[in-house]
Amino acid sequence: MTLTTPARSTAMVTMYGITNCDTVKKARSWLADRRIEVVFWDFKKQGVQTDGLATWAHALGWEPLINRKGTTWRKLDPAVQQAVIDAASAMKLMQSQPSVIKRPVVCWPDGSVSVGFDAALWAQRIEGKA
Numbered sequence: 001m002t003l004t005t006p007a008r009s010t011a012m013v014t015m016y017g018i019t020n021c022d023t024v025k026k027a028r029s030w031l032a033d034r035r036i037e038v039v040f041w042d043f044k045k046q047g048v049q050t051d052g053l054a055t056w057a058h059a060l061g062w063e064p065l066i067n068r069k070g071t072t073w074r075k076l077d078p079a080v081q082q083a084v085i086d087a088a089s090a091m092k093l094m095q096s097q098p099s100v101i102k103r104p105v106v107c108w109p110d111g112s113v114s115v116g117f118d119a120a121l122w123a124q125r126i127e128g129k130a
Helices: 022-033 050-060 071-075 078-082 087-096 119-127
Strands: 013-017 038-042 105-107 113-115
Touching (some): 022 038
Parallel strands (some): 013 038
Antiparallel strands (some): 105 113
């Protein structure tokens, strides 16, 4: 999901995720192959910043940030899942269970934010065609 127009340069991007996540590995490799500098923030090692979550939720909405198909979500108690009904409850869950955040979250040089990896959309973004 993309918020605004694509970056028109290969300036540095900031990627948030988990180092051993397969999707994050693919996304990092894809960017490296295109010589795009990446600052990487690992949720497991560095935690989740509250202000970052708020920024992403404001840009994208809280719903796309919750990975309801992932193992972490599926292992949650049903009562915990049902309690995620708004931005505040989603933020609380994402703070306590960073693995529930869909990955990767990328902050692009143009100020936009995306979640998930889609090579075709990312190619359009960096080529300035989206």
